[in-house]
Amino acid sequence: MAEVARMQASTHVRHGSNVGQPLTRRDGVLKVTGAARYAADHHPVGMLYAVLAVSTIARGRVAFLDVAAAKAHPGVVEVITPANRPALARDPDEKSDPFTFRLDLLQSDRVRYVNQPIAVVIAETLEAATEGATLLAPRYDIEPARVGLDAAESFVPPAVGPGYPAEEHRGDVGAGLAASAKTIAATYETAAQYHNPMEPHAIVAAWDGDTLSIDTPSQGLALAQVRLAGLFGISPADIHIRSPFLGGGFGCKGMISGPQVLGAIAARAVGRPVKLVLRREQMFGPVGHRATTRQTLRLGTDQDGKLLALDHRTKTVSSTFDDFFEPASAASRTLYASAAIATSHEAVRADIGTPLFMRAPGEATGSIALESAVDEMAHACGMDPLAFRLENYAEVEPMSGKPFSSKALRECYAKGAARFGWERRPLAPRQMRDRDGFLVGWGVGTATFPALMFAGNARAALRRDGSGVMEIGAHDMGQGAWTALAQIAADALGLDIDQLEFRSGTSDLPDAGIAGGSAHTATAGLAIHNAGADVIARLAELATGDERSPLFGAGNAGVIARGGRLFRRDDISRSESFTDILARAGLAHIEGRGTSAADPVAQADYAMHSHGAVFAEVKVDPDLGQMRVTRVVGAFAAGRIINPRMVQSQLQGGMIWGVSFALHEQAVVDPRSGRPMNANLAEYHIPVNADVPSLEAILVEEHDPHVNALGIKGVGEVGITGTAGAVANAVWHATGVRVRKFPITLDRLIERHPM
Numbered sequence: 001m002a003e004v005a006r007m008q009a010s011t012h013v014r015h016g017s018n019v020g021q022p023l024t025r026r027d028g029v030l031k032v033t034g035a036a037r038y039a040a041d042h043h044p045v046g047m048l049y050a051v052l053a054v055s056t057i058a059r060g061r062v063a064f065l066d067v068a069a070a071k072a073h074p075g076v077v078e079v080i081t082p083a084n085r086p087a088l089a090r091d092p093d094e095k096s097d098p099f100t101f102r103l104d105l106l107q108s109d110r111v112r113y114v115n116q117p118i119a120v121v122i123a124e125t126l127e128a129a130t131e132g133a134t135l136l137a138p139r140y141d142i143e144p145a146r147v148g149l150d151a152a153e154s155f156v157p158p159a160v161g162p163g164y165p166a167e168e169h170r171g172d173v174g175a176g177l178a179a180s181a182k183t184i185a186a187t188y189e190t191a192a193q194y195h196n197p198m199e200p201h202a203i204v205a206a207w208d209g210d211t212l213s214i215d216t217p218s219q220g221l222a223l224a225q226v227r228l229a230g231l232f233g234i235s236p237a238d239i240h241i242r243s244p245f246l247g248g249g250f251g252c253k254g255m256i257s258g259p260q261v262l263g264a265i266a267a268r269a270v271g272r273p274v275k276l277v278l279r280r281e282q283m284f285g286p287v288g289h290r291a292t293t294r295q296t297l298r299l300g301t302d303q304d305g306k307l308l309a310l311d312h313r314t315k316t317v318s319s320t321f322d323d324f325f326e327p328a329s330a331a332s333r334t335l336y337a338s339a340a341i342a343t344s345h346e347a348v349r350a351d352i353g354t355p356l357f358m359r360a361p362g363e364a365t366g367s368i369a370l371e372s373a374v375d376e377m378a379h380a381c382g383m384d385p386l387a388f389r390l391e392n393y394a395e396v397e398p399m400s401g402k403p404f405s406s407k408a409l410r411e412c413y414a415k416g417a418a419r420f421g422w423e424r425r426p427l428a429p430r431q432m433r434d435r436d437g438f439l440v441g442w443g444v445g446t447a448t449f450p451a452l453m454f455a456g457n458a459r460a461a462l463r464r465d466g467s468g469v470m471e472i473g474a475h476d477m478g479q480g481a482w483t484a485l486a487q488i489a490a491d492a493l494g495l496d497i498d499q500l501e502f503r504s505g506t507s508d509l510p511d512a513g514i515a516g517g518s519a520h521t522a523t524a525g526l527a528i529h530n531a532g533a534d535v536i537a538r539l540a541e542l543a544t545g546d547e548r549s550p551l552f553g554a555g556n557a558g559v560i561a562r563g564g565r566l567f568r569r570d571d572i573s574r575s576e577s578f579t580d581i582l583a584r585a586g587l588a589h590i591e592g593r594g595t596s597a598a599d600p601v602a603q604a605d606y607a608m609h610s611h612g613a614v615f616a617e618v619k620v621d622p623d624l625g626q627m628r629v630t631r632v633v634g635a636f637a638a639g640r641i642i643n644p645r646m647v648q649s650q651l652q653g654g655m656i657w658g659v660s661f662a663l664h665e666q667a668v669v670d671p672r673s674g675r676p677m678n679a680n681l682a683e684y685h686i687p688v689n690a691d692v693p694s695l696e697a698i699l700v701e702e703h704d705p706h707v708n709a710l711g712i713k714g715v716g717e718v719g720i721t722g723t724a725g726a727v728a729n730a731v732w733h734a735t736g737v738r739v740r741k742f743p744i745t746l747d748r749l750i751e752r753h754p755m
């Protein structure tokens, strides 16, 4: 806190540069006063309430729904089932491309997972709709549920994650292991995790003829528009989505989900606005999740602890009706140097909702296994696990052979270790105790996440009154996009941020690409930067070509914009205000546009990643096995930092999820029924404040000239990676017990070894 406050005080010194300042969230006051209206806060006149009825079985058919009983309820207006669901223009099971995922929109009586929507009840009140859904009292033809990693024969998927190859190798891992002085082999399991942003999926939908207007949280407005347009057979331009505030996203709002579409179907069916909000337990099925994995790693080193072989095999689970495969082994393609590396994936199909993108998909799952295995390897070599990592981290990306566009990982290791006090760590486990007799352990993990960029568009204008506007359909999931992107916009237009109107979060604005893959600041930011540059170039043309301007003859390249004025670069005593330039030209405003995209040449030449090093301390009760994380220090290099306050918050959020991954979070599925047994926030454990007493995210300065023109990398996901492994390794260091099934719960710890 103190550090943030100091940074805040220094902002005035940096007058003229909005980027780099730790501004507080521009939407913060709206949120804490309740003035920010989230999707479910909207109540258009005449609005009805829709409630989903969802399946309680994992596989089979809905044999009977008591629609008559539900309709007899005095508040119930309509019940939609597969028997009367209005026709759609496209089959929701149509797979037009790998990123169009199949949706359950009441297309049949088939049940393919627990919590699948089987009917929508629409009523005058929420209570009536809820009661109506209960009155449906479904009966099923039940077929046995196929559950978990051994549900069926496995196969090699055609691709994993967002289109990565399932198998990739370099060198001969078998030969590398045979030639190794020391080897380890270990199998790790990670739990299924379900999306639980504070705000569940919600939609308020209203039709006006063939025009659809909706309030719903979205990480991808344009994608949602296109999907809805296809399903309803209307033009994307006739769909208006408002999504100014999201109560968290983490990937589950990247593509519009089935329940959101059902809200729009319901509104069309009854010809009135309809609100549909998922209940918490309904999040455990139709909106994507992180699939369980079983990962086997085999590592080998020479006498000096240099890696000779790294083999990373993942088995994961997808649904029976669509393809998404958690790309956990991909983590081993990019981090540690080894003469031979093999990475592969296999999968089984089970009766679950399709797994999908969830914060650091693959990277998080793979990282905890890889970092644990690297730790086990270091121990087998008798080496300090940080020293082992310093010996073995890659200078060029091992699988692709490409140099990194920049890499400040060594500095992350050094800064993190110094701040944490790592040099006082005893090599052997179970050596440290605190005053109360708790076992203390320290662990380290390396963080990495690809620096991605998508295509984005922005529109900007400067007005004669000295103000400016930037328009972009960007998404603030709570990560601070509205603030950070406005900072980039203000600099791009040469304005103080108070002079800028920043319009964002609706689908009528230029497409900013998806807020995912930790790529939003880079993608939207560069489009904004280019739109601002376009406006300034047009303005400069007006001034430098006009004899009456003090800038006459300066040429486009010869001016800079700052504080609402253009200055001659070679003589800053010569300047003119935007207002004067526009007034003389007789213009009310001047407009420009910008786009962004990844640079294919740079992408071909360089591997692009954010990096970090995370150090964790845990304390373990030697009698009860209860574990507490007491300290986490992460040092991260993520290119140019637009707003250090937002970035630290993002990194800390990721680190908390890392703690959660290691110790808390898991969906417990009943193997007999396929039902998640803890589909609520009481029993689906996530860390609360008491679980994370001290967290520090150190920002390591990094200038990456290749990643994009602004040098921005992502910070949303990298914080989970590294942290999860660091915590797991700290538990081992405290206790001498290596639990390879995550989360490490106290029963698993005690079962492996009585404390």
Ligand code: MOS
Residues within 6 Å of the ligand: 219, 249, 250, 251, 252, 254, 357, 358, 359, 360, 361, 515, 516, 517, 518
């Ligand atoms: Mo993220 S899983 O790309 O929202």
